Amino acid sequence: MSEPGNIGGFRPRRYRTDGGGPDFGRMIEALRRIQDGITAADAPEGVVTEVADMLEKVAAAVEPYEVDEEGMIAGRRVDLPGRGQALIPPLEYDEWDEDHVVARCSMGRFYLGANGAAHGGVIPLVFDEVLGRLANTGRPVSRTAYLHVNFRAITPIDAPLRVTGTVVRIEGRKRFLTAALHHGDTLCADGDALFVALNPGQP
Ligand SMILES: CCCCCCCCCC(=O)SCCNC(=O)CCNC(=O)[C@H](O)C(C)(C)COP(=O)(O)OP(=O)(O)OC[C@H]1O[C@@H](n2cnc3c(N)ncnc32)[C@H](O)[C@@H]1OP(=O)(O)O
Numbered sequence: 001m002s003e004p005g006n007i008g009g010f011r012p013r014r015y016r017t018d019g020g021g022p023d024f025g026r027m028i029e030a031l032r033r034i035q036d037g038i039t040a041a042d043a044p045e046g047v048v049t050e051v052a053d054m055l056e057k058v059a060a061a062v063e064p065y066e067v068d069e070e071g072m073i074a075g076r077r078v079d080l081p082g083r084g085q086a087l088i089p090p091l092e093y094d095e096w097d098e099d100h101v102v103a104r105c106s107m108g109r110f111y112l113g114a115n116g117a118a119h120g121g122v123i124p125l126v127f128d129e130v131l132g133r134l135a136n137t138g139r140p141v142s143r144t145a146y147l148h149v150n151f152r153a154i155t156p157i158d159a160p161l162r163v164t165g166t167v168v169r170i171e172g173r174k175r176f177l178t179a180a181l182h183h184g185d186t187l188c189a190d191g192d193a194l195f196v197a198l199n200p201g202q203p
Helices: 023-040 045-065 123-134
Strands: 092-096 098-104 112-114 142-151 159-173 176-181 186-198
Touching: 092 176, 098 123, 123 142, 123 159, 123 186
Parallel strands: none
Antiparallel strands: 092 098, 098 159, 142 186, 159 176, 176 186
């Protein structure tokens, strides 16, 4: 798999891989475990109080190191699952070029909607993430103008999922892409999106 370090027109330092600094990946993995664990737990009062105390200490430990967006690590570590951003399911990329992408992920309890199915809002999040990165691979930066999603079957949590994305065509500033999400042979969701390349000065 080849994955560009400098995507689209974003400033090069915005996207980074491990530079040998602090183990940010380990911290985000721990945070993902906390998200899943707390979501899944029905703990007794003493444990809830103890965990709340610990989490307040965790928050207090990192808050002095807040930086502005330009200096952030989360969301910019393209070598980490989900770019090191705990909102995004931990996507791992198997294939990547300027025309298509194939990724894997499994969504934990944090992403549960109900009855074993992933929350419906997570699927557009996954598609926007995968298609956004694909749309901007080797091209000037674009943003999502629309993203249409069809929910074809429930997306199970704690199960291996496959996400594919394809660039269908490009017309000037407009990039049309499609996405699909499978569990085994089951098509769980598909979608199509328009990304529009930004004009100078557009945020
Ligand atoms: C490693 C890092 C990877 C990062 C991955 C994450 C990527 C995530 C990507 C995102 O989620 S971005 C956040 C969500 N999207 C936004 O916030 C975008 C908000 N909208 C905008 O900023 C503007 O609407 C946009 C830049 C998309 C377009 O505005 P413009 O004023 O530049 O475009 P304009 O209105 O001139 O339209 C350009 C063309 O697109 C067409 N168009 C625009 N919006 C459309 C729409 N919604 N539906 C259909 N066509 C649309 C429009 O008709 C026109 O077609 P023609 O050139 O053929 O005339």
